[in-house]
Amino acid sequence: MQAQHSTPETIRFQQTDETDRPVGRSIKRGLINRCPACGEGRLFRAFLKSVDACAACGERMDHHRADDFPPYIVVTIMGHLVLGGFMMTEMLLTLSNWGHLAIWVPITVIGSLALMQPVKGAVIGLQWALRMHGFGGHGDAPEDELPTRGPSA
């Protein structure tokens, strides 16, 4: 590691390229709609549209591949909350099916919408921290990971 990143107060030993992107910090920044790299710029320009690049530090965000993972996580969270809430309500109260629908359908819809952007931001933060999908400066194909060889190799 070059010394230009270290001030006298922040000397770290065994600093490598792998340790300068803490996973937890990156996920937290993504959760609150902040760039995982600098924590300053916004991560989303619309509800679920991430910015192409961070306005503060210029880190490219357009090659993330959150894809279906955020909805999968949201379904898992909301499924447990709603099913647990439904079962507890059923034990305490006697409600008709319509009563349950009136409670749990709005909670499911609102909760899912509320969770979707933070969860997608967290997934993008995770992918950035792990240098997936171009965040590490190389492509996704296995040959992109291999060291380049001379023509005679």
Ligand SMILES: [Zn+2]
């Ligand atoms: Zn940034």
